[in-house]
Amino acid sequence: MKVSSFSRRRLLGSLAAAGAAAALSPRTGVAQSDALVTRPIPSTGERLPAVGLGSWITFNVGYDEVARASCAEVMRNFFDAGGRLIDSSPMYGSSQAVIGYAINRLGKPAALFSADKVWTTPGSRGPAQVEASRRYWDVPRFDLLQVHNLLAWQEHLPTLLAMKASGQLRYVGITTSEGRRHREVEQIMRTQPLDFVQVTYNVIDRDVEARILPLARERGIAVIINRPFQQGALIESTARRRLPPLAGEIGCTSWAQYLLKFIISHPAVTCAIPATTSTAHVRENLAAARSPLPDEAMRRRMVAYVEQS
Amino acid sequence: MSEWWTYRPSNFLLFSPRTYYRLFELYNSEIWPGQVLALLVGLAMLALLGNRGPWQGRVISVALAAAWLWVAWAYHYARYATINWAAVYFAAAFALEAFLLLVLGVGRGLDLQAKAGWNGRAGVGLVVFALVLQPLIGPLVGRSWSQVEIFAIAPDPTVVATLGVVALASGWPAWLLRPIPIAWCLLSGATAWVMRSPDAALMPLAGLFALAIARGGPVANRC
Numbered sequence: 001m002k003v004s005s006f007s008r009r010r011l012l013g014s015l016a017a018a019g020a021a022a023a024l025s026p027r028t029g030v031a032q033s034d035a036l037v038t039r040p041i042p043s044t045g046e047r048l049p050a051v052g053l054g055s056w057i058t059f060n061v062g063y064d065e066v067a068r069a070s071c072a073e074v075m076r077n078f079f080d081a082g083g084r085l086i087d088s089s090p091m092y093g094s095s096q097a098v099i100g101y102a103i104n105r106l107g108k109p110a111a112l113f114s115a116d117k118v119w120t121t122p123g124s125r126g127p128a129q130v131e132a133s134r135r136y137w138d139v140p141r142f143d144l145l146q147v148h149n150l151l152a153w154q155e156h157l158p159t160l161l162a163m164k165a166s167g168q169l170r171y172v173g174i175t176t177s178e179g180r181r182h183r184e185v186e187q188i189m190r191t192q193p194l195d196f197v198q199v200t201y202n203v204i205d206r207d208v209e210a211r212i213l214p215l216a217r218e219r220g221i222a223v224i225i226n227r228p229f230q231q232g233a234l235i236e237s238t239a240r241r242r243l244p245p246l247a248g249e250i251g252c253t254s255w256a257q258y259l260l261k262f263i264i265s266h267p268a269v270t271c272a273i274p275a276t277t278s279t280a281h282v283r284e285n286l287a288a289a290r291s292p293l294p295d296e297a298m299r300r301r302m303v304a305y306v307e308q309s
Numbered sequence: 310m311s312e313w314w315t316y317r318p319s320n321f322l323l324f325s326p327r328t329y330y331r332l333f334e335l336y337n338s339e340i341w342p343g344q345v346l347a348l349l350v351g352l353a354m355l356a357l358l359g360n361r362g363p364w365q366g367r368v369i370s371v372a373l374a375a376a377w378l379w380v381a382w383a384y385h386y387a388r389y390a391t392i393n394w395a396a397v398y399f400a401a402a403f404a405l406e407a408f409l410l411l412v413l414g415v416g417r418g419l420d421l422q423a424k425a426g427w428n429g430r431a432g433v434g435l436v437v438f439a440l441v442l443q444p445l446i447g448p449l450v451g452r453s454w455s456q457v458e459i460f461a462i463a464p465d466p467t468v469v470a471t472l473g474v475v476a477l478a479s480g481w482p483a484w485l486l487r488p489i490p491i492a493w494c495l496l497s498g499a500t501a502w503v504m505r506s507p508d509a510a511l512m513p514l515a516g517l518f519a520l521a522i523a524r525g526g527p528v529a530n531r532c
Contacts, residue, residue, distance in 0.1 A: 062391035093323045
């Protein structure tokens with residue numbers, strides 16, 4: 001039987017994950033599952049690992065060959081650890097081209113779930129920008145295209161939905177960040193046939209818990225979470241403090257895992273997309289997508305611990 | 310851009326400090342030994358500032374215009390734009406400043422008075438700072454020598470040297486030559502600030518200083 005490179009990578013990733021879990025368990029006293037927690041995309045049932053990879057700032061390295069190779073290693077570790085969804089945007093400088101470079105260097109991993117955005121006005125420029133982005137990524141088609149920060153969404157959404165209908169695209173979404181234009185996001189979620197919505201959510205910025213996350217569950221819309229670490233600020237502010245004992249109860253060995261487990265344990269969240277330039281950190285982030293995840297009571301304790309300090 | 314008041318300067322930072330300064334490292338490596346030529350042009354310009362003559366303003370304007378044009382193309386357009394899509398607009402602004410230097414500086418002839426009062430000496434001081442001291446600041450605050458920023462190669466010292474020269478000029482053409490360099494001082498300072506560079510205040514302070522020494526100086530010579 002022919003074993004695909006994807007299967008081999010997944011197998012090696014699982015073995016590596018099993019090794020990591022075995023190494024972690026004695027310290028934490030918590031039995032962790034080898035498999036990554038996955039969440040279904042409500043519109044199709046396709047499952048995605050609950051931690052993906054963002055590219056804001058981290059992959060914008062221009063034509064620096066050393067830095068490009070380093071980004072490719074981050075992506076290699078991401079796929080080896082079982083990751084799938086990588087997110088980018090035409091707004092992110094050279095990030096799309098660097099992802100394309102890495103995808104080719106890694107032999108076009110079959111696991112890739114390509115998520116990009118359209119970010120231009122007027123909307124008539126959308127198709128040309130999408131095609132330019134596709135060429136940067138060097139993929140036959142995107143899995144997901146999102147209207148970046150709702151820019152010209154009235155014009156872009158019909159284009160993206162038409163692309164989906166004709167098979168040039170699998171999923172359609174919208175994005176916002178840091179709490180902007182939530183009322184408009186809600187309105188679009190209520191009236192448009194969206195597959196995905198992308199918003200900011202973390203242990204401090206929890207506005208979306210009130211309306212957007214419940215609405216996503218009600219409407220069957222997958223949710224991608226950006227700024228999981230408040231663009232690094234949460235990692236910096238927590239780095240000086242020891243992890244609370246409750247972190248051990250859910251198998252966290254770092255603040256990054258504590259912050260990610262809080263996010264992905266929300267039942268409406270499909271995938272969080274932390275960005276990093278470190279191979280160690282990308283593996284650490286993926287490891288956060290292993291059970292156990294906190295229950296609602298534990299989530300409240302996690303918030304209280306961060307807020308009280 | 311809706312809800313513009315909710316955006317912070319850091320929302321517009323597209324790259325890491327490491328990537329930004331590494332850009333200078335690669336740029337310096339690719340154009341070596343062009344830095345030597347740039348420094349010689351700068352020193353020749355400095356020497357000429359002390360020798361007032363019919364061609365002084367024109368020759369210095371040509372040298373500055375060439376520096377701005379080179380930075381527009383070689384730095385902003387060819388390199389910075391690879392990590393910052395806004396750099397194509399910076400390239401256009403730098404090219405416009407080069408055009409203004411040619412039209413106003415060469416066409417009209419800048420009247421440079423390096424020895425006219427304290428602000429004349431301050432203008433020359435600003436040029437000396439840009440040529441000799443400013444490149445040392447990066448290494449002094451911990452950046453690599455390979456990332457050094459040099460007049461006519463990198464934008465910051467080119468802008469500061471230009472503001473120093475313009476401070477010596479009299480009449481309205483000098484004021485037309487100031488908006489783009491001053492705007493760059495603010496933009497460069499904001500970029501360095503969001504990157505938490507220890508020398509983030511340098512460019513805004515240089516811009517303020519250039520405006521302060523511009524205020525009263527050459528006016529006495531207008532007639």
